[in-house]
Amino acid sequence: MVVKRTAHAGYTVPGLSLQNGHKVAELLQSRLHALNDLQLTLKHAHWNVVGRDFISVHEMLDPQIDLVRAMVDATAERIATLGVSPNGLPGALVATRSWDDYSIGRAHTSAHLGALDVVYTGFLKSHRKTLAEVGPLDAITEDMIISQCAQLELFQWFMRAHLEDDAGDLATAGSKTERSAANKVKE
Numbered sequence: 001m002v003v004k005r006t007a008h009a010g011y012t013v014p015g016l017s018l019q020n021g022h023k024v025a026e027l028l029q030s031r032l033h034a035l036n037d038l039q040l041t042l043k044h045a046h047w048n049v050v051g052r053d054f055i056s057v058h059e060m061l062d063p064q065i066d067l068v069r070a071m072v073d074a075t076a077e078r079i080a081t082l083g084v085s086p087n088g089l090p091g092a093l094v095a096t097r098s099w100d101d102y103s104i105g106r107a108h109t110s111a112h113l114g115a116l117d118v119v120y121t122g123f124l125k126s127h128r129k130t131l132a133e134v135g136p137l138d139a140i141t142e143d144m145i146i147s148q149c150a151q152l153e154l155f156q157w158f159m160r161a162h163l164e165d166d167a168g169d170l171a172t173a174g175s176k177t178e179r180s181a182a183n184k185v186k187e
Contacts, residue, residue, distance in 0.1 A: 001040040007084060007085045008083060008084050008088075009024060009083035009084070010083070010084050011083045012025075012083040013081060013082060013083075013138075013140070016137070016138055018083070018086055019049060020044070020138065021082045021083055021084075021121070021138075022045055022082065022083065022084055023137060024099045024134055024137050024138045024141050025078075025079045025082040025083065025084035026084070027133055027134055028030055028075055028078060028079050028086075028130075028131050028141065029079060029084075029086065029087060029135075029185065030083075030085055030096070030126075030130070031075055031127060031145070032072065032075045032076055032079065032087070033092070033093040033096060033097055034087060034097075034126060034127070035068055035071050035072045035075055035148075036088060037073055037093060037097065038068050038092055038098070038119070038123055039065055039068040039069050039072060041116075041119060042061050042064055042065045042116070042158055043061075043065050044102055045061060045102070045104070045112045045115075045116055046058055046061040046062065047109065048104070048105055048106045049061075049107070049108075049109045049112050050107065050108060050109070050111065051108040051109045052109070053109040053162070054109060056109075057109040057112065057113065057162070064135075064155045064158075066101075067151055067155075068152075071148050072088070073113075074144060075148075076088060078141060078144060080141075082141075086119075089101070094110060098164055099122065099184075102119065102178060103177075103178050103179050104114070104178055104179070104182050107182060108139065108169075108187040109162075110162065110163070110171075111182035111183075111185055112182070112185060113159045113162045113165055113185070114171065114172040114175065114181035114182050114185040115177075115178035115179070115181050115182045116159055116178075117159050117163060117170070117175075117181060118154060118172070118175055118176070118178050118181045119178060120152060120155065120156040120159065120179065121156070123152065124149060124152055124153060124156065127145060127149055127152070130145060130148060131145045131146065131149065142145055150183075154166055162186070163185065171184060171185050172184050172185060
């Protein structure tokens with residue numbers, strides 16, 4: 001018996017054309033890579049935070065990691081449901097991503113929170129861009145991405161609450177990179 005290997009099935013979900021189903025799956029593949037990267041980045045920060053607020057930040061990250069891991073699974077399963085083979089391999093992630101690895105190692109909690117705020121901002125901007133592309137094609141996938149954005153925006157707010165002053169200004173305002181955000185935060 002010869003095994004045929006293909007990344008695409010000859011079907012998609014009812015109500016979508018094969019072309020649109022596979023297009024949505026293609027858009028989701030980049031989000032799958034971004035979500036996998038995000039959960040690894042959050043776990044890295046979880047292991048590398050130090051300082052006075054260590055335990056609160058360390059424990060605040062665990063539920064975020066768990067939820068992002070669930071988002072990874074839901075996204076991969078949606079890709080498969082659409083008739084395309086999801087690729088969660090690290091080599092594919094690295095080969096196709098448009099961002100660099102998280103640049104902060106062992107650092108104070110405020111440095112990680114500042115850097116992660118930049119990570120969340122970049123992630124959410126790209127997630128919303130995909131949302132705008134998926135919306136006209138598939139309401140079910142659109143709903144999934146909307147839910148993910150809402151949950152991740154809440155987590156970003158948790159982080160920003162640590163970086164905000166009484167006037168509502170972020171200590172990392174205007175930072176474009178993780179490193180610049182981490183360096184801006186003064187404890």
